[in-house]
Amino acid sequence: MMKKSRLGRNLDMLLSGQPFEDLVQTAKPHKEELRHLPIEWLQAGRYQPRREFAKEALEDLANSIRTQGIINPIVVRLIGDNRYEIIAGERRWRAAQLAKLNEVPVLIKVISDETALAISLIENIQRQDLNPLEEAEGIQRLINEFKLTHQEIATTLGRSRTTITNLLRLLSxxxxxxxxxxxxxxxxxxxxxxxxxxxxxxxxxxxxxxxxxxxxxxxxxxxxxxxxxxAEIVIPLKIDADVQQLERKLSETLGAKVYFKQNAKGKGQLIIHYNSLEELDGILSHMN
Known part of the structure; x- marks a missing residue:
């Protein structure tokens, strides 16, 4: 299991609550290179928490890339001969494939596995189109890998601690x-x-x-x-004036709280509340 200290300065920045982009920009700045690479040299990152990419959203991004190109380079690192792993920007890479680009702009970083994991997880968690479970799984991985507290993650992501806790509860x-x-x-x-x-x-x-x-x-x-x-699902009626008047009359007659409920098919229930057997006897006597 990774320890916090192994991320050194980059994780210190992460925990300080500074934007994730600063973490990307400060990952070995003296060993980075901006280039255009053949699109087939890139591969999806192993730390990608996203399992699904919405086809319609990718098509929209592909159309934008066809007309405007890729404005922000894809962040990658070298993992072999003509093989680069995507650290941030996998959606842009997938959309570029749909747009039939031969090359894509990339920013090549020299970073450790730990830093790559932190950048990839945070970059994806901050995306608005992740579903809640993907967010929760990414947050849980940050906790497992880096021993972060809910508050530290909340500060880093710009969320409340309650939001982080509620997301994690979805995993159960x-x-x-x-x-x-x-x-x-x-x-x-x-x-x-x-x-x-x-x-x-x-x-x-x-x-x-x-x-x-x-x-x-x-x-x-x-x-x-x-x-x-x-049982059938019971949904409270939208109470109009007539129903309210009928509820009041029945409540007064029976000496107990009465209200109506109905399900989506129009079937309903008349609910009579009582707090003791003596009160129930009183209701029954009124009904007789």
Whole structure:
């Protein structure tokens, strides 16, 4: 396992909260070289946390590259004869391939494995198009490799410590739920609402959320009420004046709190609350 000290000055800069670009620029500045290289000499970085690249976004970037070229060079390091590993800028490299470029501008760095890992992880975590799980996995790798605290990572990435902690909690989701999150069928808010459940119940609730296209607020109520367990999903009615008046009349008549709920198919429930058996007896007597 890597130790913090092995990154030396570069990790000190990382922990100081300075932008990631400064880390790239100060990695052995006296041994860097700006060149144009054949695109086939480059290969994806081994420390890339991103598993998926959205095709539509790559096409958009490729169109931009066709008209404007690559403005920021791809950061690479030499790993063999005519073989360069990408440290930062893999999306630009993939888009350049779609744009049918023969060569790409690169900034060649001489950096250690540890520094390459730090740069690659932070560069990708700071991208807005990473899905929450990819972010969480990248953050966890920073913790594992460099023994960083949640606060140190938060400072480096310009996030709150709470945000970092909440992202890491996503790693405890059931595998099926993680897949739904990766595919964009669940939002992070949905996933957070499921964290208090066991794996089996997470899967049941997630399937109901996706099937019924629930909002995050509706998902939170679903989990809180437990209505997804072998039952129809119950969604509170949008209460209009007539419904409110009916609820008030029933509450006054029965001497208990009453409200209506319905599911996405229009089926509903009349909910009557009581706090004791004596109160229930009173409600039943009113009904008789």
């Amino acid at each position: 989701l059931a595998p099926q739920v993680k897949l739904l999150l990766q595919q964009g069928q669940l939002e992070m808010g949905h996933a957070r609402a499921l964290l208090s459940l066991s794996s089996n119940l997470q899967i049941q609730a997630a399937e109901k959320i996706v099937k019924n296209k629930l909002s995050v607020r509706e998902a939170e109520r679903l989990v809180q009420n437990g209505t997804f367990i072998n």
